[in-house]
Structure formats: C-alpha cells, structure tokens
Amino acid sequence: MAYPDDLLSSGEHVVIHKHPHWKMLIFPVFWLLVVVALGTYLAGLLGDQSWATMVWIALAVVGAVLILWLTVAPVVRWRTTHFIITSDRVMYREGVFKRTGLDIPLARVNSVRFQHSFMDRLLGCGTLIIESASDEPLEFDDIPSVEKVHTMLYREVNDNPGDDFYPGTVDGRA
Template sequence: MAYPDDLLSPSEHVVIHRHPHWKMLLFPVFWLLVVVAIGTYLAGLVVDQSWATIAWIALAVIGVVLVMWLTIAPLVRWRTTHFIVTSDRVMAREGVFKRTGLDIPLSRINSVRFEHSLLDRVLGCGTLIIESASDEPLEFDDIPSVEKVHSLLYREVNDNPDDDFHPRTLDGRA
C-alpha cells in the first residue's frame, strides 16, 4: 500500500513504506486461539444445564470483547503504524483515534544505525536508530529488513541532489 501522494510535496516520492514486522501479531493470534479454546471448552461444560442459553450468550459476549481487545485492536494498531522514507524526509505515523506523527528532514539526520537480537536476525527485523539534531536518538522498533532500510536510508541521507544516482526502493522500483 503506497503512502498517499497528496501528503507529499510535489518533488517528493516514497522510497520505503513499511508497517512493523509481523512478529507483533504473534501474541494477538495466540490470544485469539486461547479465547476460542477456553470459550469452546466452557460452552461444552454448560451444554447440559438448564441455563445453557444464558451462559452461551454471556460466553459469546465475553469472547467477543476479549477478541476485540486482545486481537482486533493490536491488528488495527499494526495496520495503522507506518514507517516511511521519502526523498526528503523520514516519517513515522501511528494511531487509530489519536494519530501521532513524526517527520525528520533528511538534511537534519546525523547518523543512522540498527540493532537486532538473534531472534530479530532470524525473523528479519530490528530496531532502526536515527540520530538527528534533537537531543535523544529516535528508535523505530520492529522494522522489517532493517539492514536494507538502514543502507537505503544512509544512501538517501548522503545522496547529493545534483547526482544522477537514484537508489532503487526495496520493491524494485526506481
């Protein structure tokens, strides 16, 4: 899904657009399976009771609330979290009801580095750390293909606008 072009300046184009790594969805899927398993087990326990219909309705309501809270909300949060590198800036957007955003002009970036644990290396993600003119370095967790994003961002930061060199995006487009 491309970032909306109407939010970019006329000469600006998207180089990278990423959501957080899919590993953020492991716990929500786990909780979905747990809620369904426990709900099914409890529904089976009350099947022979005279008040089974009321218990099933209560279990369904509790199950739906838990699935919405533990599975659907994190999925929507993941889907609405964006990490974007354009030809002019780095942008981070997150939130559903309360949107927050951060823009860092490429000219203000002093250094770019990444970190990833053994598990992150196996899964192909990591933390991108951008040091800019601000006091604290900015950390972006769970960036997919963090090494490729790091090198591409480094090239974008150090690319001379007068050069004919235009690095390819991770999608293979120029």
Template sequence: MAYPEDLLGEDEYVVVHKHPHWKMLVVPVLVFLVVVGGGAYLAALVAPLSWHLPAWIAIGVLGLILAVWLTLAPLLRWKTTHFVVTTQRLMVREGVFTRSGVDIPMQRINSVRFRHGVVDRMLGCGTLIVESAADEPLEFDDIPHVEHVHTLLYREVNGDYRDDWDHEEYR
C-alpha cells in the same frame, strides 16, 4: 501499498514504506486462539445445564470483548502504523483513533544505526536508531529488513543514490 501521494511534497517520492514486522501479531493471534478454544470448552461444559442459554450468551459476549480488545485492536494498530522514508524526510505515523506522527527532514539526520538480536535476525527485522540534529535518538522497533532500510536511509541522507538497492521486495 504505496503511501498516499497527497501527503508528499513536490519532487518528493517514497523510497521505503513499511508496516511493523508481523512478529508483533503473534501474541494477539495466540490470544485469539485461546479465547476461542476456551469459549468453546466452557460452552461445552455448560451445555447439559438447564441455564445453558444465558451462559452461552455470557461466554459469547465475554469472548467477543476479549477478542476485540486483545486481537483486533493490535491488528488495527499494526495496520495503521507506517514507517516511510522519502527523498526529503523520514516519517512515522501511528494510531487508530488518536494519530501521532514524527517527521525528520533528511538534512537534520546525523546518523543511522540498527540493532537486532538472534531472534530478530532469524525473522528478518530489527530496531532502527536515528539521531537527528536537535533530538535524542529515536528508536523504531520491528522494522522489516532493517539492514536494507538502514542502507537506503543512509544513502538518502548522504545523497548517495543507487538503483540496485531499490528492489520491490524491500518496500
């Protein structure tokens, strides 16, 4: 999915557009399964009771609230978080109701580093660390294919363009 063209300047195009790695959705999915399983178990427990209908309604409402709060909200947060490298800047946008963003012009970036442990390496993600001219280093967690993003960003900063790194699989 391409980043909206109307948010880009003239002669600016997207080099990389990523959402955070899917690993941040593992816990919400597990919570959803526990909520559904727990709700079904509780509903089966109260089924023989005379007041089972109000209990089922209460279990359903509580399950719905937990599912929305602990599963749907993180999914929306993941979907609305964008990490974008263009030919002129690095952009990060996040948030559902309250949006926030960071833009760093390429000429202000001093260094680009990445870090990933064993689990991150197995999953194919990591943390990208960007140092700019005036700010403390910014860390962007759970970037998919962090080594390739690091290389692309480094090349954009230094004006060293190579088309062989511009593969669709890393976008």
C-alpha cells in the same frame, strides 16, 4: 498499500513504506486461539441444559470483548503504524483515534544505526536508530529488513540533492 501521494510535497516520492514486523501479531493471534478454544470448551461443558442459553450468551459477550481487546485492537494498531522514507524525509505515523506523526528532514539526519538481537535476526527485523539535530537519538523498533532500510536511508541521506556537499565537487560547488 502505498502511502497517499496527496500527503507528500511536490517532487517528493516514497522510497520505503513499512509497517512494523509481523512478530507484533504473534501474541494477538495466540490470544485469539486461546479465547476461542476456552470459549468452545466451556460451551461444550454446559451441554443441553435448559439454563445454558444465558451462560452461552455471557460466554459469547466475554469472548467478543476479549477478542476485541487482545486481538483486534493490536492488529488495527499494527496496520495503522507506518514507517516511511521519502526522497525528502523520514516519517513515522501511528495511532487509530489519536494520530501521532514524526517527520525528520533528510538534511537533518546525522547518522543511522541499527541493532537486532539474535531472535530479531532470525525473524528479519530490528531497531533503526536515527541521530538527527535533536537532542536524543530516535529509535524505531520492529522494522522489517532493518539492514536494507538502514542502507536505503543512508543512501538517501548521502544522495539527497538538498545537501551542501556533492561528491566530486570542490566546496560543494561545480
């Protein structure tokens, strides 16, 4: 799903739009399977007892609450988290009921680094670290294809027409 163009400034276009890596969904899927398996097992233990209907309803309610809390909420959180690089800025948006946003103009980006552990390398994700004019570097975890994102962001920062210096010119002027 593309980032809405009506939220961008005129002349700005999206270069990269990513959600966090799918590894964030491993535990929610695991908990879904555990809750369904455990609920099915417990319902099967009850058999055809006359009093089993009330226990089945209680199991269904508890199972539904657990699935909402352990599976649906993390999936919705994952789906509503966006990491976007445009031609003008880096944007990070997250949240469902309480939305939080961060924008970094490309002209303010001083350096871009990435880190990924051995497991992150196997899964194809990592942490992107952006140092800007702010006091502390900003870390964005679980960025898919972090090396490609790093390269694209570096290119956008260095090719940004808003910069004061253009390669091949003297003192930034033609």
